[in-house]
Amino acid sequence: MSGAIERQLHIIDFTVSSLLRRKGKNGALLTVYTLIVFILASVMFFTHAVKREAALVLRESPEIIVQRTLTGRYQPIPISYVESIGEIRGVISARPRLWGYYYDANFLANYTLVVPADQQPEAGTIDIGSGISRVREAFRGDTIGFTGHDGKPFAFVVNRVLEEESRLLTADLILMREADYRAFSGIPPGYATDLVLKVRNPREYTTIAEKIVKLHPDTRPIVRDEILRTYDALFGWRSGLVIVIFGAAVLAFVIFAWDKATGLSSEEKKEIGILKAVGWETSDVLLMKFWEGLAVSLTAFLAGVILGYCHVFFTSAALFAPVIKGWSTLYPDFRLVPFIDLADLVTLFFFTVVPYTVTTIVPSWRAATIDPDSVMR
Amino acid sequence: MAPRNSALYLGGTAGLLALLAGLLTGSGLAVADARDELSRNARLVRELELTDLCIFTEAAYTRHPAVTDLATAFQDAPASFEHFPSGALVGPPAHLTGNHVGSH
Numbered sequence: 001m002s003g004a005i006e007r008q009l010h011i012i013d014f015t016v017s018s019l020l021r022r023k024g025k026n027g028a029l030l031t032v033y034t035l036i037v038f039i040l041a042s043v044m045f046f047t048h049a050v051k052r053e054a055a056l057v058l059r060e061s062p063e064i065i066v067q068r069t070l071t072g073r074y075q076p077i078p079i080s081y082v083e084s085i086g087e088i089r090g091v092i093s094a095r096p097r098l099w100g101y102y103y104d105a106n107f108l109a110n111y112t113l114v115v116p117a118d119q120q121p122e123a124g125t126i127d128i129g130s131g132i133s134r135v136r137e138a139f140r141g142d143t144i145g146f147t148g149h150d151g152k153p154f155a156f157v158v159n160r161v162l163e164e165e166s167r168l169l170t171a172d173l174i175l176m177r178e179a180d181y182r183a184f185s186g187i188p189p190g191y192a193t194d195l196v197l198k199v200r201n202p203r204e205y206t207t208i209a210e211k212i213v214k215l216h217p218d219t220r221p222i223v224r225d226e227i228l229r230t231y232d233a234l235f236g237w238r239s240g241l242v243i244v245i246f247g248a249a250v251l252a253f254v255i256f257a258w259d260k261a262t263g264l265s266s267e268e269k270k271e272i273g274i275l276k277a278v279g280w281e282t283s284d285v286l287l288m289k290f291w292e293g294l295a296v297s298l299t300a301f302l303a304g305v306i307l308g309y310c311h312v313f314f315t316s317a318a319l320f321a322p323v324i325k326g327w328s329t330l331y332p333d334f335r336l337v338p339f340i341d342l343a344d345l346v347t348l349f350f351f352t353v354v355p356y357t358v359t360t361i362v363p364s365w366r367a368a369t370i371d372p373d374s375v376m377r
Numbered sequence: 378m379a380p381r382n383s384a385l386y387l388g389g390t391a392g393l394l395a396l397l398a399g400l401l402t403g404s405g406l407a408v409a410d411a412r413d414e415l416s417r418n419a420r421l422v423r424e425l426e427l428t429d430l431c432i433f434t435e436a437a438y439t440r441h442p443a444v445t446d447l448a449t450a451f452q453d454a455p456a457s458f459e460h461f462p463s464g465a466l467v468g469p470p471a472h473l474t475g476n477h478v479g480s481h
Binding site: 008009010012013015016017020050053054056057058059060061062065067069072073074097101109110112114116117118119129131163165166167168169170171172173175194196220222226227229230231233234235236237238239240241242295298299302303305306309310313323324326327328329330331332337338339340342 | 381382383385386387389390393394396397400401403404407408411414415417418419420421422423424425426427428429430431432433434435437440441442443444446461462463465466467468469470
């Protein structure tokens with residue numbers, strides 16, 4: 001047993017020396033390899049954490065939302081719809097919801113205005129998200145000015161800044177009293193942005209949605225299941241973020257594999273020839289090449305995954321920030337809860353470590369089975 | 378005596394493995410710690426009737442993809458292409474690609 005271990009250790013000794021002899025080439029290879037794994041792992045950690053967090057917090061989102069559309073666009077919905085929709089069997093309650101957007105031309109930022117169902121702020125006061133507080137340097141007691149729909153100035157006193165821990169939901173929110181919102185946004189009395197429904201039995205979502213459309217053909221119901229599936233789709237494999245990065249990584253691996261599979265350098269062939277000439281078996285050469293492939297790919301995998309983890313969860317995915325930010329001025333400085341999917345990690349391992357190790361062994365096997373004399377010539 | 382190359386390699390790999398194991402264990406603990414925070418955020422979603430995470434604030438349809446209409450992201454003019462960077466980053470929301478109730 002100890003003899004077998006000692007043999008492996010000697011082969012690893014030789015493999016590491018061999019890698020160190022071509023320090024520059026192998027160092028560059030390891031760096032690029034680690035970078036590819038780092039980017040893949042970062043995307044994997046980021047998208048999984050966002051999807052899990054969305055699934056956990058949005059499970060409390062409205063059960064059914066009813067919008068009104070005209071020529072494919074949202075329109076304010078008449079509050080009178082509440083009565084007829086509320087009478088549909090299975091609907092516990094229906095209530096109008098008021099919310100909308102405001103573009104702050106001074107700070108070039110978009111805000112989301114929301115009128116809470118309960119505990120609305122006092123007249124003339126607002127609650128603001130931590131992102132708005134940061135961008136506008138506004139805190140409790142400060143006055144913020146906005147321009148209303150009719151061009152008139154509105155001033156609101158900040159009642160409170162919403163908790164930092166909810167920034168992934170509320171960074172751009174402004175909570176406002178209903179009367180203030182109607183005066184500010186111009187949405188007429190008798191209309192709301194959309195309707196929110198509570199339903200007795202989740203299995204009836206689709207049936208109720210169909211009944212709503214039958215009753216009011218100009219409406220579009222959105223059920224909670226669709227909301228919950230949204231973030232899976234948004235950050236799924238079809239998303240631009242994942243496709244572009246994974247596509248680039250696959251191409252990089254194809255280049256690696258191509259380089260390895262199309263043959264060894266003359267120096268490597270000479271090395272194999274000498275080893276065979278001094279008595280190494282073909283199996284010893286293959287073992288050495290296995291350790292060589294594993295040394296590079298496993299080190300790159302471990303280093304890349306560790307760096308990816310630190311990037312996403314310790315620096316709030318700082319390298320992705322410019323991409324995700326786009327043209328947004330208001331960007332939530334979110335720290336994601338480190339949800340890890342071990343199955344994803346195992347998949348990444350098999351896609352990064354195994355192919356490289358295999359493509360390292362195959363051409364060496366060809367070289368190792370040829371007569372040493374002809375390989376060295 | 379200088380350490381053997383195999384000892385250096387195996388030691389380094391073991392160190393990296395231990396670091397990764399530590400991070401994964403730490404992530405489990407962090408998730409457990411965040412349970413209360415996530416519950417509070419879920420309660421906030423219920424109270425404010427929220428539908429989306431605040432990730433992309435540049436366009437309405439990427440700020441609230443869960444309730445975006447069926448004409449996005451080509452809504453600004455006939456034949457106008459998607460032009461917000463975040464719109465190109467994310468995949469289409471479920472209700473835009475699957476079967477949905479209504480024709481709007």
